[in-house]
Amino acid sequence: IATAFAISGCLAGVVALFWIGRLGSVGPFVGSTPVLIAFVAAVVGGMESLTGAVVGGYLLGVLTVGLQLVLPQSMLDYRQAFVFAIVLLVLLVRPQGLVRGGTAVERI
Incomplete structure (x- = not known):
């Protein structure tokens, strides 16, 4: 460690x-925005799994770039708001995240 x-x-x-x-x-406060996005990616993917955090990061990246391609020029300033709204919808459907964590072993 x-x-x-x-x-x-x-x-x-x-x-x-x-x-x-x-x-x-x-x-x-430099870097607070990337830290917030990384935290949201970890929560969306699943807090108990490294694979989930990676999946959440890719999902956020694809959503951000995809919305940049789809949204009209006048709406590009609201891209992050759309991304976080989609994240909220995902968390309403699967509150534990997209990927389940492994089984926990209790240590003494």
């Missing part, structure tokens, strides 16, 4: 360097 945290910390540092290069400066 410590190795995973070290690798994720290093990757976060590299990504921060790219953000600074792209934006010129960073603040405490």
